[in-house]
Amino acid sequence: MSLKGLLISAIGVVLGIVLWVVAYFELPNDVSHRNLAANPPVATSVGNTTGTSTGSAGNSTGQGTSGNTAFYSLGPGQNTLTLNIEGVTTDAGMTFNGYNNGQLKITVPVGWTVQVHFVNKDTNMPHSVGFVPWSQRTGSSFTAAFPGSLMNNFQSGIQATDPAVEFSFKATTAGQYAMVCGIPGHAANGMWDEFDVSSSAKSPTITTPSGTVTVK
Ligand SMILES: [Cu+2]
Known part of the structure; x- marks a missing residue:
């Protein structure tokens, strides 16, 4: 050359x-x-050939009104994880923040407080959120995993026009639990994700199909 x-x-x-x-x-x-795990994507209609999904559901979910801000953060108090949970229907069905059927796993160290801010982004039906024993994740009758771990009106839910619901509870016992919607039939149809309380974890972690992020 x-x-x-x-x-x-x-x-x-x-x-x-x-x-x-x-x-x-x-x-x-x-x-x-x-770093997709820090800004988890939601199920979208890419590749969907039914033509019924214009992508509007996907666009309205995910990070919701918070743009690229993650739906989880530390604080406000010590050893507290704040979760901004949205009930929303996507191409994947009824979800929390775009995740259902255990696609999302939230892990907190034992003894931590979980502060939940819940809104319903689904204009077609009510939703709710609560934290229940793992064995109940696809059931239709629920008990609180921890004192205060079900939102008010857990069985009837809130509408998209209702104000956000706030509640908090302390994850006092290590183990595997589930975050479910309390509207009859919703969890059974996939509106549940995993909530774990770990005796070994030092920080909360969020696991999605994109990977695991440590909340810090
Ligand atoms: Cu629901």
């Missing part, structure tokens, strides 16, 4: 590396797919 040819090849290689670096670090999460 001539010197000129070598030079052009070398420039090509350098350009390629530069472009890759720029794309990797500069593009937003949803393009570069970096």
